[in-house]
Amino acid sequence: MPTEIAPPLVGTDRVLAVLTELARHAGGVTLEEMTRAVASPKPTVHRALAALCRFGFAGRDGRGRYVLGDEFLRLAFAHHEARPDHLRIAPVLSELAVRYGETAHYAVLDGDTVVYRAKVDPAVGALRLTSTVGGRNPVHSTAVGKLLLAYALSDDDAVADWIGGRTLAPRTPQTLTTAPALAAALRRVRIDGYAVDDQENEPGIVCLAVPVFMASPTRPSGAVSVSAPASRTPLTTLIAQVPAIRATVEAR
Known part of the structure; x- marks a missing residue:
């Protein structure tokens, strides 16, 4: 939906939006960049990223940028191969x-x-x-x-x-x-x-x-x-x- 008419992201929707956006950045993305991309407050985006990290769906690279986590990739490929x-x-x-x-x-x-x-x-x-x-x-x-x-x-x-x-x-x-x-x-x-x-x-x-x-x-x-x-x-x-x-x- 266009940004001007899209409802604000809350709860699970925000986590999924962050995960979806993360998949678009093979080279990683900073917290600030993610905040702008999903148009949400920095603290709430940080909490969403932290939740994804806890489950292995996100991680941090050597430069501190957020990337898709190995557990997410493992599940995706395992499902695809099955x-x-x-x-x-x-x-x-x-x-x-x-x-x-x-x-x-x-x-x-x-x-x-x-x-x-x-x-x-x-x-x-x-x-x-x-x-x-x-x-x-x-x-x-x-x-x-x-x-x-x-x-x-x-x-x-x-x-x-x-x-x-x-x-x-x-x-x-x-x-x-x-x-x-x-x-x-x-x-x-x-x-x-x-x-x-x-x-x-x-x-x-x-x-x-x-x-x-x-x-x-x-x-x-x-x-x-x-x-x-x-x-x-x-x-x-x-x-x-x-x-x-x-x-x-x-x-x-």
Whole structure:
């Protein structure tokens, strides 16, 4: 609310306002700065900070500035890590589905297949896709699969070993079914940082996937993708949106 019409902060509201303001200052904040920010008397702001310090939600750095406390960060990260992946990624999928008017997925790697943990369709224009929450699709024919496989298999030899003597089933005439073709695609993924499915899993459907790093900065926990009919959203359009799609994922 605008300051001129906002009610004065009292009791618990003041403590929460101080905690919220504290989170905006990664480099710490002085008592005077906090007093001005929350527009409250210095003694009452000091009491709020003291209460937060007692519970470990605030602390003082070497310069005497107030910072978020380790206990607050521990609780926040513990809660975040305990939430299932599909709940943590849901806002990203919703945002992508609204922005592009196409279906967004979150999938994880499981052997030779990907498992879809979450899916959000656009409000209008949704297509019937083979993907369902809890369902599976082949790794080699999907954008999410190739994206995750590129991280799991480090080079061409690893790709050849992974395929072994098997024949990769063609889902469409576009599906990559040989070790050399798949190895070349995964090399491209490692360079570009994203993967595509150019009507390789379903005729007429294109898809672009980017990695999601929830637990490790180097090994993705899963992949987010945007799938669309090629006639409505060509693959070139999705590729042009890679920076925006990646930024949406990373912002969450």
